[in-house]
Amino acid sequence: xxxxxxxxxRERAGAETVGVAEANAETVGEALDALLVDxxxxxxxxxxxxxxxxxxxxxxxxxxxxxxxxxxxxxxxxEGDELALFPPVSGG
Numbered sequence: 001x002x003x004x005x006x007x008x009x010r011e012r013a014g015a016e017t018v019g020v021a022e023a024n025a026e027t028v029g030e031a032l033d034a035l036l037v038d039x040x041x042x043x044x045x046x047x048x049x050x051x052x053x054x055x056x057x058x059x060x061x062x063x064x065x066x067x068x069x070x071x072x073x074x075x076x077x078x079e080g081d082e083l084a085l086f087p088p089v090s091g092g
Contacts, residue, residue: 001025001077003035004084009057012041028059028066029073031083046085060084
């Protein structure tokens with residue numbers, strides 16, 4: 001399973017697209033956990049002290065924010081799904 005990373009998240013991981021060892025994750029949350037195990041530098045940027053995703057990082061499945069559709073981090077995933085972490089973008 002692969003994650004696309006954007007902006008400072010890409011810099012922390014050292015790559016735009018990263019694979020995770022846990023290829024058999026059944027939910028977005030499990031896939032995120034596997035990503036953070038493999039790329040610990042992302043953990044402090046993505047999760048708060050309670051282990052929840054910080055409000056300024058969007059978790060996307062197939063281009064849709066999982067917080068807005070489906071079951072959030074409990075949203076099921078399959079091998080063909082595109083997962084992404086996307087911080088808000090600002091500028092002008």
